[in-house]
Amino acid sequence: MPALADVVALVHGWYPPAVAADWDRVGLAVGDPAADVRRIVLAVDPVHAVVREAIGDGADLLITHHPLLLRGVSSVAATTPKGRVVHDLIRAGCGLLTAHTNADAPAGGVSESLALALGLTDLRPLVPGPTERLAKLTTYVPAGDAEAVRAALSAAGTGAIGDYDSCSFSSTGEGRFRPLRGARPAIGEVGSFEVVDEVRIETVLPISRHSAVVSALMGAHPYETPAYDVVEVAVEAAADSGAGRVGRIEPTTLAAFAATVAKALPRTAHGVRVSGGRGDRIETVAVLGGAGDGHLDDARGEGVDAYVTSDLRHHPASEFREHAGPALVDISHWAAEWTWLPVLRAQLAQSLGDTVEVIVSTTCTDPWDFRA
Known part of the structure; x- marks a missing residue:
């Protein structure tokens, strides 16, 4: 049975928090990382109705797309909507994990899922993701402390390469130093030369995580002045990552395509609104999960038949x-x-097997209830 920390690491491996928008608030909002997870409920919104559903299902973890605490709050008292959610989750021993903008663009993310649900093939990003700025961190650690330092660096955001996390390289050698007056050495004595069996650790990190990673290194390393360097490296953007998706369908009319869209999606009061001629020919389609009018020009530039x-x-x-x-x-x-x-x-089912039950919420949290 996995711990909550294990499930968080899985989700973060697929949807790294480092790629979330600066304004976003993703990751673990409620929960003890050491707690066992036997049942997970998945939903879009962490509203009270969904929380009641998850607790009623006996969930140990609720994973949502939208964050609960996106904007600053000064109180989580149970008299407020967000406070009730926090209190109910904690009382029930249910964690809350969010993957928002970090889950929009990657392969297996929101826009790709929407494109596949609508039957699109030959997918590619509507707007290719930017080349990610990565760096390589190298540090030297006493052999007995290497595993703890690796774990701290990984938790701070290092070691994600493709579909893998916790990636690093290690080699052994000797560290030599002499503490001077005023030093407080973790190993050895002031004025005496020391030779220590050390491990050289190398790992990658997003440039955006530089400060957090260095802070984690300083906190986990036993030396009061660790030796380390951070060097930027160039990495090409993943071909299957980016905003939105463009794909193809069997040629059809706009009216028929709109009917396919309506059938593929959960029913809501909003429904499917269409701008265009009913008989217009549709073969190439762009999609973008979430609010998409910021990418209207991108859709037009791709020359698609529908967006x-x-x-x-x-x-x-x-x-x-x-x-x-x-x-x-x-x-x-x-x-x-x-x-x-x-x-x-x-x-999740493929990675966790039958050790964990994963349930998709049936609660509609679309804010509109009916059309007059």
């Missing part, structure tokens, strides 16, 4: 269509992102 996304505003959509943009298919934000949950369930 499927959520939260399209009046003026951007109107101007887009006036300038000969492709058909627009506006869908529920919640329904679009819900398509990721079965994909995440399959990933």
